[in-house]
Amino acid sequence: MKTLIYQNYAELSRAVAARIAVVIREKPNAVLGLATGSTPLGVYEELIRLHQEQGLDFSGVSAFNLDEYFPIEANAPQSYEQFMREKLFDHINIDPSNCFIPSGLARSTSEVDADCTAYEAQIVAKRGLDLQLLGIGRTGHIGFNEPGSPRDGRTRLVILDHLTRVDAAGDFFGIENVPVRAITMGISTIMEAREILLVASGAPKSAIVAEALEGKITSKVPASFVREHEKLTVFLEESAASRLTSRLQPWLVPDADFNSPALRERTLVSIALEQNKPLAEINHLDLASVGAARLGTDLAEAKDKVARTLKSKMDDEAHLPQGKTVLCLSPHPDDDVICCGGTLLKLSARDNRTFVAFGVNGANAVRDKDVLALLRARHPRLISYLEEHLEPGKSMEDAVNEIRTSIFEREPGAPDSKLLRELKREFNLTYLFVGHDLAVIQHICDRVAVMYAGKLVEIGPTQTLFDAPRHPYTEALLSAVPRPDPRLRRKGDRIRLPGEVADVTNLPPGCAFHPRCRYATDLCRVETPPLRPLGNGQSAACHYADKLELAGTGVP
Ligand code: SF4
Incomplete structure (x- = not known):
């Protein structure tokens, strides 16, 4: 073979x-x-x-x-x-x-x-x-x-x-x-x-x-x-x-070439992860325990070389972008400074407009007090503004809580909280809400963008899109929105999409949604539909966006 x-x-x-x-x-x-x-x-x-x-x-x-x-x-x-x-x-x-x-x-x-x-x-x-x-x-x-x-x-x-x-x-x-x-x-x-x-x-x-x-x-x-x-x-x-x-344990392959730097690096890093040990502490027993004893003849030299390679990867600025806008995603408020602070500094030094998006309160790992500490360090003007405008008897934690409640627990149709509106005006903010709960999205967003397999498939004003979606994936998502009021139930049943979400590393040809789309034709299997404007501020990436009559969440 x-x-x-x-x-x-x-x-x-x-x-x-x-x-x-x-x-x-x-x-x-x-x-x-x-x-x-x-x-x-x-x-x-x-x-x-x-x-x-x-x-x-x-x-x-x-x-x-x-x-x-x-x-x-x-x-x-x-x-x-x-x-x-x-x-x-x-x-x-x-x-x-x-x-x-x-x-x-x-x-x-x-x-x-x-x-x-x-x-x-x-x-x-x-x-x-x-x-x-x-x-x-x-x-x-x-x-x-x-x-x-x-x-x-x-x-x-x-x-x-x-x-x-x-x-x-x-x-x-x-x-x-x-x-x-x-x-x-x-x-x-x-x-x-x-x-x-x-x-x-x-x-x-x-x-x-x-x-x-x-x-x-x-x-x-x-x-x-x-x-x-x-x-x-x-x-x-x-x-x-x-x-x-x-790929997983390359050192076990009979003809593995341990002179290859890539193989040495892969082997030692895998062993370090498996044994939960720093690279420098890997010894001959560790190698033997995973069947990589053949690497052992010059272990010290191999570790030294791998450590130098890894360090040069971290130090090497040449692979970093230059003159771009860079968004760094930091799942924990201190990840940026503890783990990636040096990289962020290098990104700035290379004339990149560098932004960091932090995990915010509500995430399991991030407590309100951490968010406030972060805001104090990063956005002191915002904190001063909040402190100046606190209602008598309320704490900063109350303010954070008000913001969260006004987003996640707002009654349908209720206006934005005063605090949210003031912050928006004072700091010229745009709120970007990323979520799966369409019922919440419907009530807090002015515009909605729907993505499938990493690509934008529909965008438009919230109510227009909810009333008359133009992409079959949006229609399927909307069919899952609970409508307790019988007068507001959408036409037809919930649409259950067959198959699995497309593999973004190997998207299907043509429209990536076609294996799951009940309206797909031969054209969809070969030609990728562009995102195109359809009037009313709505755009959709579907060959049949202006022909299909898709069901929204409005009154039937
Ligand atoms: S282009 Fe075809 S497969 Fe893709 S969403 Fe439209 S009808 Fe469905």
């Missing part, structure tokens, strides 16, 4: 496509086993590019697909037949009669069984698969061989795992629409390919990748079987490889 790790998805996709291109160039009538899902999309884009720009010739190539939902119409947007046409076959010069995909058409079980046998026979008639491309599902499935699938399984009808159906729910507009069954090539069929490429990207796959590549070979993790193949190459994006031993 060869494992190759790439910094990002684009590099990974290019490398996999390059290997497939080599196979096709060496054998123009190559027989490929192909996969669906989001992982191979970049590979197919690159193969199309190689065909269009470099003349990669698919005219003699045959392709067998791993799987298909059952039952499903061939032209249904979610069918794998449609997927393969859209993502690859329609853009290359492959002969359609050489493209084989298990049929998902509804028919009796005995008819499906007969077709599965025929599918295997077609592979044999083409003299077997030269190369099989595989992704890996979160359950460890390859094709639709879910946990428990036998090592000697052939093409057959299977029942899908619940997690697999959850992952597909976005494409089907809800898990209830995802077929319960599918047809898949068996593990034995896959293992008969002359070469296997296993590809994984994104941090959510890291746990199952580690289990498949380093755990027990077992039917509980069907992907683990491919390790028995004599010509297997595993292509991983860095984030998908993050739980492999070579």
Whole structure:
């Protein structure tokens, strides 16, 4: 087994496509086993590019697909037949009669069984698969061989795992629409390919990748079987490889090169963290206890070098920004001075406009008296103002409490507290409220910005946005706002979004919200919608913002 790790998805996709291109160039009538899902999309884009720009010739190539939902119409947007046409076959010069995909058409079980046998026979008639491309599902499935699938399984009808159906729910507009069954090539069929490429990207796959590549070979993790193949190459994006031993405990890898400064640093820092010891106190016993004894021959020198590297990272100003506006997030009021004071000074010295955002009262770690102490040190004018304007008999703690109460416990429609308004006017403040409680946001904010997966998807005046949202994610959020008054209940039920929040390190292509959006179309899967103005001060990043009629929280 060869494992190759790439910094990002684009590099990974290019490398996999390059290997497939080599196979096709060496054998123009190559027989490929192909996969669906989001992982191979970049590979197919690159193969199309190689065909269009470099003349990669698919005219003699045959392709067998791993799987298909059952039952499903061939032209249904979610069918794998449609997927393969859209993502690859329609853009290359492959002969359609050489493209084989298990049929998902509804028919009796005995008819499906007969077709599965025929599918295997077609592979044999083409003299077997030269190369099989595989992704890996979160359950460890390859094709639709879910946990428990036998090592000697052939093409057959299977029942899908619940997690697999959850992952597909976005494409089907809800898990209830995802077929319960599918047809898949068996593990034995896959293992008969002359070469296997296993590809994984994104941090959510890291746990199952580690289990498949380093755990027990077992039917509980069907992907683990491919390790028995004599010509297997595993292509991983860095984030998908993050739980492999070579990343977590690099010193345990048999051919680890302890002359590499990066490996020494990683090893010693990991041991220091694991043993809860300063770097300087790490000894030979510590090394032996974690299996890193091979580093021990020149331990003193290694520690010295790592300490110098780490110090130079802290001292080195060259990597700091210059002439920028920098916002430092400090979760605790003293973090900035105790931990990062030197860095803040350096940022200022490099002509950066430097701001520090502190955790404020209400956070578990920050007490009111700490906030006041901080304000006294940082904003004495604000403290003087508050002291001058304290009502008779009230303390500073009362003032802080009033501010908090006026934000978090304000009655709907009640005006801002006098103190808040005065502070705003006196210090020319803008209040920025970050929160998930839409009911509170509705009552304290003039404008609302909605973010999804790190990007702004909608912004607008509060009441306009709450009455008539223009982005499906905002609609889903608003559907969760409790409306105890029956006259104010929104139309329809609470919208439960399928799947999980997008991985910001590996966003889905097109609109990042599309796997969870019930209005998504093919356009959404490929084209990223810009944030665009829609009138009334509202802007939204959705292709259909001016066509969809989305429900808000207003009176129906
Ligand atoms: S662009 Fe498409 S997927 Fe994205 S929010 Fe709009 S309808 Fe949904």
